[in-house]
Amino acid sequence: MPVQRPTNKSKNVKINILTLGCSKNIYDSEQLATLLSKNNAKIEFIDNPSQAQADALIINTCGFILDAKEESISTILDAIEVKNQGLVKKVFAMGCLVQRYKKELTDEMAGEVDGFFGVNEQEQIIKSLGLNPIRELHGERLLSTPSHFAFLKISEGCDRQCAFCAIPLIRGKHKSQPFEQIIEQAQYLYSIGVKELILIAQDTTYYGIDLYGRQRLPELLEELAKIGFPWIRLHYAYPTSFPMQVLDVMKNYPNITHYLDIPFQHISDKMLSMMRRGHTSKDIYRIIDTFRKEIPDIAIRTAFIVGHPGEEDQDFDQLAKFVEQMEFDRVGVFTYSHEDNTYAWQHYQDTIDEETKQQRAAQLMEIQQQISLKKNQNKIGTIQKVLIDRREDNYFVGRTQYDSPEIDDEVLVEASHEIKIGQFYDVKIYDAVEFDLFGVLNQ
Secondary structure (H helix, E strand, O other): OOOEOOOOOOOOEEEEEEEOOOHHHHHHHHHHHHHHHOOOEEEEEEOOHHHOOEEEEEEEEOOOOHHHHHHHHHHHHHHHHHHHOOOEEEEEEEEHHHHHHHHHHHHHHEOOEOEEEOOOOHHHHHHHOOOOOOOOOOOOOOOOOOOOEEEEEOEEOOOOOOOOOOHHHHHOOOEEOOHHHHHHHHHHHHHOOOOEEEEEOOOHHHOOHHHHOOOOHHHHHHHHHHHOOOEEEEOOOOOOOOOOHHHHHHHHOOOEEEEEEOOOEOOOHHHHHHOOOOOOHHHHHHHHHHHHHHOOOOEEEEEEEEOOOOOOHHHHHHHHHHHHHHOOOEEEEEEOOOOOOOHHHHHOOOOOOHHHHHHHHHHHHHHHHHHHHHHHHOOOOOEEEEEEEEEEOOEEEEEOOOOOOOOOOEEEEEOOOOOOOOOEEEEEEEEEOOOEEEEEEOO
16 A cells, blocks of 8 residues: 655654454544644555554554454554564554443553544544644545545444444444535545445434434435446445435436445344344345335345344244345355343343354355355356456456445456556456456457
């Protein structure tokens, strides 16, 4: 990743930023980086503490589930070692893990980590570095992603009451970003050459209700589509009260990808109730049917939790049959994590053993693997529009409109001197495996 140069060079403070977790954290790190660059700092995004060499290393942590918490702790410990080697002067930890466990972290690592900051404490980070906060960015962003795609967070927090989820405890209640500010940020991203805009939030479905008293996601999508991005992608929708007008906007604007990330979590009515999802299996079937009738080629990405308290064999069997029947395009499976102070932690016992959780997850993914293979093989011989993300050995690697970066399928295109990263190409698919397509330029 190239070093981002500061706009003000009266100082030469060098900052490394390392981001863990989801795309919402990527957005937060980029916002912080932009603020720091406006305050005399030189920014470099890194992937591992071993790459660090700076005045300060800032780790944006994840604290969503056990595996993420363990990774965050391990990364902080590695950063302390880098500091002890003299490669960085200070280590800061920020984000979700700190928001949940600031006191515990401070007690355990006082003197080794130079500061702990929660999810809304970017100004305090800047002050701790001896810089003067500048709050107005007017849409500017330093990107840690490849320059042709960017995430845009349209809201923060969540008002849902899902039993298993710690997000409201970490991020607070839902808070929409003002409509005009989102448009301003999008216009800036378009001006610097971003080709794919990915809308994110804890719950994009809820956008606008808190600020404007109504859902404004369809309207927002329409205004963003008019800016001119070749692709706009929607993530993290919620099934309850999904605004179906979104589908009308998809049909009217070809630059809105026929892709929707909408976690269903389960299909058993008993489990949906225990999870406090706010809808039934009948609602889920109806929404999927509507999506596919209105947008026949829509790619649905969803996620499920296995091993949640109360999940009996018959509940899981119902879920497995549902996944097999629905033939989703993309599926993520998570094993239940008993998270402090969630509703499930307070009211249920985590009685399902880890081996059973892992077996159930593996069984679902085996089903999905076969579905994905069949769907990919059906694409052999077709021409696909592909956005190129990077080069690996003898292939350029890209994606169709039906795939989001880093989490979905990819297209491996035989290398050609004509291919450039960040550009679109028509690719003829000649082979397929479970999660990859192989193609050549269509000439």
